[in-house]
Amino acid sequence: MKIFTEFGRYILMLKGMFSKPENTKVYWKEFMHQCSDIGIGSLGIVVIISFFMGAVSTLQTAYQLVSPVIPKSSIAQIVRDTVLLEFAPTLVCIVLAGVVGSKIASELGNMRVSEQIDALEIMGINTKTYLVLPKIVAALIVIPMLVVISAGLGIWGGRIAGTATGILSTTDFDKGLLKAFLPYNVFFAMVKAYVFSFIISSVPAFYGYYVEGGALEIGRASTKSVVVSCVLILFADYVLAALLL
């Protein structure tokens, strides 16, 4: 029963976001601030995990493909598709659910508990529009960019790992990269990226915005939002794969 009430409140929060900004300039500034916060703030971790996930998938694919009849270049092909279809969007978004999600939840939670949200409301500002909307829009713009960067870096990491361990040469790798490439996979990856971005930003915003209590509850809300976002991402991942592939 509680889950339905929560879902209802979540929908109401999303609906409440759409009102006319009191001052476009201030809202734009807040939006830009969120873009840099979410984007630049998580660029480092995205670069690191992308590179290594590509490298590791090259090594593991090579380990599993022992048959002499399969050409070496197939490794590149497999790495490309796993990175594009699953690793870049899903793995990166799961990590971002932790990095970005907990930040959003604790920022809003702190503003709620210290009455900063009330202070904004008193001034006559719609806090859902001013605080939540810029975060969601920023996430929708910036996180797919991070996913694209991640896909590129993942494949590049695989290429480097391939040559560094002598599994396959760069020419073999590049040949495999172009073999049987489906542009549809890129489209699929981007659909996932957008859906996950929305989950990563809106779910923590919801838990943060409606925190009641003190510091302890902010911590709880932040943990809960990460857990719920991760579960929702995996669930959405399955649904999208079933629908679109």
Add this chain to the structure above:
Amino acid sequence: MIEVKNIVKGFGDRIVINDVSATMEAGKCNLIIGSSGSGKTVFMKCLVGLFEPDSGQILYGGEDFTKMDDEHRKEIRKEIGMLFQGSALFDSLNVEQNVQFPLDMFTNWTHAEKRKRVNEVLDRVNLEGANKKFPSEISGGMKKRVGIARAVVLNPKYLFCDEPNSGLDPQTSLVIDKLIKDLTLEFNITTVVNTHDMNSVMEIGDKIIYMYQGCKEWEGNNKEIIFSKNQRLNDFIFASEFLKDAKDMRMLEQAGKIDNNRNMDELMK
């Protein structure tokens, strides 16, 4: 002027504000006093619409705030300034930006005009020089003053202060009280202050409402309060022996039974 009529507010099945009516007058400091948990904050939050009262009316200049739509409420709220119990400054903005925020949001002034106004109000609350500090870098008393500066920067018609001097030393507390009083008189603001600080009650209580467990128990001003016969109110204000003695002295003095100076001399002997 704000008229409150028969406000009731409960959480779950627990009634926190029970049928309170009051009139908050313009150009006066209207105090709401009571021990902690008596419902002062909830009452104030009902007045400004952060809580929806279960029943009753709140009239701002004759218009019922509880029945207004969001747009209309926003208009009223632009005339409201509020100082929160914990100051509620924006952590990510420095002192100057905090005070400037309402100007950024609601005016089309030039940068220079905004600067001028910000410095004016910061000056008013004796905070010149702290412009670039962040809320985490200033003391509680300074935070309250920044909170007041932010609340009055748009020249509000209504000013709400939730425990403006809780957690402050007596001296800073007096400074804040005086500030609130001066602003109220100067701009003819309808000021509502929640407090349980007896100094403020005596200093600035043009009108005092005593709340006891969510009900209005007593109403009057700072001259009448000392002589009130209400037992609960007396227990509340004269909580310490020292204050009880002080009251007895006042009573005797009033009745002409003692001449303050002479008796003090005799006591000293």
